[in-house]
Each structure stands twice: as C-alpha cells, then as structure tokens.
Amino acid sequence: MFSPLFHSMTACIGMEGKAVKAIFFDLDNTLIDTSGAGIVAIQKTSELLKTTLGLDETTIRSICDKFKQKLLHECFDSSSGLSVDEVRVRHWEESIMETVGSCSTPSLADQCYYMWKNSRLDVLCLSPEVRTLLKQLRSRYKLLLLTNGETRTQREKVEAVQCEEFFDAIVIGGDHAEQKPCLSIFTFCFNLLEVEPQDCVMVGDSLDTDIQGGFNAGVQATVWIKNAHSAVLDGSVQPDYTIPTVLDLPTVLAQLS
Template structure:
C-alpha cells in the first residue's frame, strides 16, 4: 500500500529493531552479580520493567533529566523490594548498566532480512529518544549500522519524540518530504502520533500487545512490513 509513495523509512530503535527488554535483562543479570545484589533477576525485572517505562515517559515529557531517569529507575526497584542499597552503589550500577547494555545485541526476529529487503529500494533512517553514545554502540555492535543513512537522536535534536521538531529535523537531514516518508515504531504516542502529526505515514509495530486502534496499520512481526512495501 506504500510502494507507490514512500522513498524513505524512519525506524525507532529500542523495542522496534533492537530487543531492549531481552538485552536489558541480560545486562542486569551480569551487574546484579557484579555488585553482589541478592535479588533474583525475575523479581528485579518485575518491578524494573514497568518502572523504567514510566520514567522514560516522564523523560519524554521533560519532567525529569537523564541523570534522574538513570538513578530513580533503580532506586525505585530497591525501595519497592525493601532492599537497602547505598546511593553510591546505585550510581555505579547506573554507569555499569549503560556501559554493558550495548554488549548484548539481540534483535527482534526478522530484523536483518527485512532491513536487507528494504535497503534495496528505500533509504533507511533512525529516529530515537535514546542517549547518543549508547544508541550508536547498539547500532554498530548489532551489525545494523550499515543500513541507515541518517541517525537522529533526542540529544542531537534537543527535544524528544513526540515533539514535532525531532521529526522535522529528521526530514531535513534526510532531504525528504513527510508525505513520502514512513515511520515505523513501537510507541503509539511517541512514534506513531508524533510522526503522523508532522505528516508522515506510519506503521505501528505492536511489541507490547496493545489494543487495536485506527491511527494506522499495525504489525506484530517485522516480516509483515514486506506486505506493505
């Protein structure tokens, strides 16, 4: 349905191509041991995963800083689990998490064949709210950096998705118009509604089993992209 109109495809990275939850779990499996934290990984993640999503929402909405995000998402877990950890250990774990996260590079199923397929006919780009130094390492270490022309991150833009400026910046950097551009991402608010407000077409990768909606088409496996492009 997009074959006749689309020239450029913009992807989100985390939760869309790069399997954030799986790689994050493997990272915590390592650093909990390194810091001698005697909390089971499953117990830790049960609290951390929703807390992290909530703090990222606050970060997108400019209600907390990057430093507050990194500290509070860990502090919240230890407080809820009634596990005493000093601020110095939390701060070091925050650093170690960022340092180790891009060493684990599982991609969502069908990421590579879909990128190979698309790259022969379209220009591909990234728009991410993630931190620049971490996102660049993820792209490089996972072996998908070569597919992307422009990589736009929120630190570069000075704003975060769904702010229209980051989507307009991406168009300007790519030298393309919104009406010939497609955004593919997992977050309805940040990726889909944000891009559509600027005039992009959009395709929602439903990585979180969200309910159906009428904003745009939805897919549950990246291989489904081939039926649209």
C-alpha cells in the first residue's frame, strides 16, 4: 500500500540537501499501542479484584487508579536489590492496603501484578500495516529502535511484538547511564549505526523525551506522533513535523530533501 509513495520519496530525497540515512523510532505509543494495552490489562485485573474481594466498582477503580499513579511516578533503582516485578507487586499491595485497609490474601498483589503484566503483553503487537512500513523503510534506511525504560520490561515488549527483524539495532535506555532526552544515548546510537546526527530522523510520541532528545542531539528532523495519549506541556519543544500515526511517516520523508 506504500509502494507509489515510496517511489516518489526515493526520487525526492537526495536531490537537494542532505539525504536521510537513518531513522530512530520510539516504541511505546509510537509503533505499538502500549496505552491501549494498559487499559485492557487494568480491565482484566479489575475483574480479578472483583471476583476475589467482592468489592464495588468504585473501590476497585480506586485501587487501579492508585496503581497507575504509582507506575507513572515509578523511579526504578536496581541498586535497591528489588526486581521490577517485585517493585510492581508492591505497588499493587500498597494500592489495595491504601484503599481497603488490608490485603486479605497474601498472594493477591502477586496475582494482580501478573494478571496486569501478562494481559498487557498478550495484546501488544505490531499491526500488519506497521510491519509493512518498517520492512519497506529498512530497504532504504538504517532503522534503530530507541526506547526508554527498565531493561527487562522493555525487552519483554520487544520480544512480545517480535520486532527485532525490522531494526539494525535496538537500544534500551535502562542499559545506559542516561536515557532520552540526554545527548549521551543519542551519541551512542549514532556511533552504533556509523551515522552523523544530521543523517537521522527521530520519530516518537513524547515531546519531552523523543522530540527534545532529537533536538538536543542535532538530528536532521524530529517527527512527533500526536495521538490520543500525547501530552503537550508549557515550554515543550516544537517538533519539525507532526503526524497522527507512524503510518504517515513516508509523507514526511518525501518532504525531506
């Protein structure tokens, strides 16, 4: 479905200016619908809580909202001696305790966490359209996946959606001292692909990490995926291009000449 546009894009790029050689992609809510998968996972866990505790919908919603807030503000520190799984089990335990005053079954927090985790991974996927796009792009560019997050968590997502074949390299922020938007991780990526910053395009859904990071690193262009989950904060960096879905990326690449 992209072939005519890709032929046009190939003719355009390189006629003037500096040709794009590499594209860096974010993962969550850029290539895969992590937020949507999270909604499904919370629904499944709510059903577990309802069956186990017999609580009303409002109380269950409060437990789940507390967990989501803890997850949102999580600062995982491997030096604590706890695994990310253990930290997130604790999130569920605290959310239940804070809402109902006790955790009736010692294993309930574990059950909630693994229901949430496995349900989320089960529904994460690269759509057929995104897979086709990446395959076609890789015939013309070097592709790199650059994702923030704890190493094991992000690696599990990569494995679940089976996207390794589409990339020349996969870089997970948790493996490095600094993550996006810091310059150091972008410099690592440039060296890994043997490209210059001006050879690259950064594509992602976060203005604060993906777009700001690309700007800090001096890439040729930044492309913001403005979807239903995207947030715009005061003082956010301005992307060079804004599109509603990564499937519109070929249109942007055709303009870069």
